[in-house]
Amino acid sequence: MITARGLARTFKTRTATVEAVRGLDLDVAAGEIVGLLGPNGAGKTTTQRMLATLLAPTAGTATVAGCDLRADPVGVRRQLGYVSQAGGTNPGAKVDEELITQGQLYGLTAATAATRARALCASLDLADLGDRIIGKLSGGQRRRLDIALGLVHQPKLVFLDEPSTGLDPHSRANLWSHIRGLRDQAGATILLTTHYLDEADALCDRIFIIDHGVIVASGTPAELKRRISGDLVTFEVDDVERATAVLRDHPEARDVTAVERGLRVTVDRGEAQALPLMRALDDAGVKVGSLHIAHPSLDDVFLTLTGRSLRE
Numbered sequence: 536m537i538t539a540r541g542l543a544r545t546f547k548t549r550t551a552t553v554e555a556v557r558g559l560d561l562d563v564a565a566g567e568i569v570g571l572l573g574p575n576g577a578g579k580t581t582t583q584r585m586l587a588t589l590l591a592p593t594a595g596t597a598t599v600a601g602c603d604l605r606a607d608p609v610g611v612r613r614q615l616g617y618v619s620q621a622g623g624t625n626p627g628a629k630v631d632e633e634l635i636t637q638g639q640l641y642g643l644t645a646a647t648a649a650t651r652a653r654a655l656c657a658s659l660d661l662a663d664l665g666d667r668i669i670g671k672l673s674g675g676q677r678r679r680l681d682i683a684l685g686l687v688h689q690p691k692l693v694f695l696d697e698p699s700t701g702l703d704p705h706s707r708a709n710l711w712s713h714i715r716g717l718r719d720q721a722g723a724t725i726l727l728t729t730h731y732l733d734e735a736d737a738l739c740d741r742i743f744i745i746d747h748g749v750i751v752a753s754g755t756p757a758e759l760k761r762r763i764s765g766d767l768v769t770f771e772v773d774d775v776e777r778a779t780a781v782l783r784d785h786p787e788a789r790d791v792t793a794v795e796r797g798l799r800v801t802v803d804r805g806e807a808q809a810l811p812l813m814r815a816l817d818d819a820g821v822k823v824g825s826l827h828i829a830h831p832s833l834d835d836v837f838l839t840l841t842g843r844s845l846r847e
């Protein structure tokens with residue numbers, strides 16, 4: 536459904552050149568839910584905007600829904616539903632009107648558009664808001680409307696840029712089941728971006744982790760978690776610098792990383808290794824406030840690959 540090779544985009548501002556995306560290879564099969572996961576500024580939105588024909592790549596090629604990105608942008612757009620990060624609703628219009636107009640823009644009759652609008656509103660908890668002026672909706676309600684607008688023409692390929700930002704836990708769970716339904720019932724292919732590891736973990740068949748415009752890892756959530764073998768031991772210490780030096784020299788500790796008020800290491804058996812490591816720190820005069828043993832999460836994968844936590 537999507538094949539991209541060497542996709543890149545550079546922005547030139549007056550003072551700097553920003554390499555937002557630096558040579559991305561991406562393959563997405565029909566019927567997959569694929570996530571682009573990365574921190575602010577990683578290049579997620581830029582990647583989606585290029586694949587949606589809204590932004591010209593500075594280099595690279597891509598085929599999206601069977602159409603060449605450069606040669607047939609109209610073909611791409613016709614099959615795509617794109618929900619941008621910022622949204623794009625008309626604040627003066629009513630919810631129903633906006634959905635029906637959007638459907639008509641994609642060639643639906645007013646009657647079909649109205650039927651789809653009603654179904655989407657019901658499924659996205661917007662059913663009572665049809666008569667409301669968009670400008671007066673709450674942030675989460677507007678976000679759900681953004682999503683409905685991207686889906687009204689029943690696209691085979693759906694791009695969602697941080698769909699759940701601003702949604703409360705109930706609406707988030709509801710959106711997740713809606714997204715799963717798009718794939719399971721309507722057979723859609725979905726490319727979404729998110730900062731939320733739990734969202735990527737719960738929803739995506741495959742994940743591309745992006746940082747500074749390049750893919751640093753990809754795979755199923757389980758494969759990515761497996762890439763971190765061993766357990767993670769986190770120490771809260773009074774002297775991170777000295778503790779880091781001690782553990783870097785320790786034969787059992789791998790991937791020593793500074794975290795808030797302490798550091799984190801990977802060891803083969805957390806329960807067996809935590810005490811010897813603590814003793815080594817104590818011998819060096821480092822005070823350990825607390826220690827925590829954990830099995831890896833996707834966040835740990837990210838931390839190990841990039842040295843930064845996604846939650847920061």
Ligand SMILES: Nc1ncnc2c1ncn2[C@@H]1O[C@H](COP(=O)(O)OP(=O)(O)OP(=O)(O)O)[C@@H](O)[C@H]1O
Nearest residue numbers: 546548553555573574575576577578579580581582
């Ligand atoms: N039009 C532009 N002009 C200059 N720089 C830009 C432009 N658009 C994006 N950038 C820069 O490109 C980089 C990638 O931006 P992008 O919006 O793709 O990140 P993102 O991964 O979507 O981040 P976020 O999680 O904050 O949405 C950032 O450094 C951003 O400032």
Ligand SMILES: [Mg+2]
Nearest residue numbers: 579580581620
């Ligand atoms: Mg973005």
